[in-house]
Amino acid sequence: MTLETTLAAIRPADERAMTAARELQARLTKPAGSLGALEELSVRLAGLAGACPPPLPDPATVAIFAGDHGVHAQGVTPWPQEVTAQMVANFVAGGAVVNAFARQTGADVMVIDVGVAIPLHGGATLLDANVRRGTRDMTVTAALTREEALAAVEVGIQVAETLVDQGARALLTGDMGIANTTPAAALIAAFTGAGAATVTGRGTGIDDAMLAHKTDVVGAALERHAPDPADPLGVLAAVGGLEHAALTGFILGAAARRVPVIVDGVIAASAAVAAAAFAPDSVAAMVAGHRSAEPGASVALAHLGLEPLLDLGMRLGEGSGAVLALPVVSAAVRVLHEVATFDSAGVSEK
């Protein structure tokens, strides 16, 4: 689907299915509210599916979108750019943290080159959808043209559609891109109105001097482009990245197909606020997997009204936090499928 047809397909949550899930929760053999956030999550997922109970989120795939960044030249990260391509090879070989976590939780892993600077030669689990070999430096010019940003968004939509067509019942966001926390911060600032100092963080782990410089870089890019949040494609083009744009499409694609998308860290959160700017109803499909330590992630989740499921101080990316949250999402849904009611189990009510 194109971006236009995808946006047209996104609808609000189904209130009847949500009411049915709330009523079922009240009849299950447990004190009301005793499953905390899992109860509201089950209600949201029923609303998304338009069914109570909603389907279990299985099979699930984490799609890792990889890209490079012209703003790397500004010295916003200590890591060399070639680590992006090297980590893509690591994902394909199954040796990264996300691969270990995916084996732990039963998720499939897929890697998409949407904007890596170096030509890659992967196996069957690497999709070549390269739109451009890295963005331009957003402190000098727009990171992308509108056409490039749209092409990347539509890569993400296509990946979501293909996975759902192949049977996926949950989509998980993953990202890889040295320097990509800088455009993530700029996107979150542009869509939420927060200042550069509020959203800019230490990324892979930078010192105070580099953090101060990175904050200035984000602030300068915002000042140069004055991105208009009412024009989400323009924002993605001005201060975004190819993986951020593709993740935006991936989230919109999941929403259009009414399949939950578990959002990982700050890069995914920046894509989630972009998706919400395109289609506010897409938030119904989003599940915040964890609270990244990167400050912009919390700003973005608050803007979306989402509470993360896990809070482990993680800041890796790759989809690692989304993959860890998958069993929690499964458990929330499984309750509606399997737990006995007071009536059926003969348990007295208070």
Ligand SMILES: O=C(O)c1ccc[n+]([C@@H]2O[C@H](COP(=O)([O-])O)[C@@H](O)[C@H]2O)c1
């Ligand atoms: O997911 C997060 O919240 C997150 C926070 C900090 C860093 N990362 C990962 O680290 C890389 C970007 O960090 P940096 O410092 O180079 O901007 C990129 O590959 C991200 O996946 C990811």
Ligand SMILES: Cc1cc2nc[nH]c2cc1C
């Ligand atoms: C080694 C390494 C692994 C990563 N995974 C996601 N971002 C990353 C950044 C680095 C530097």
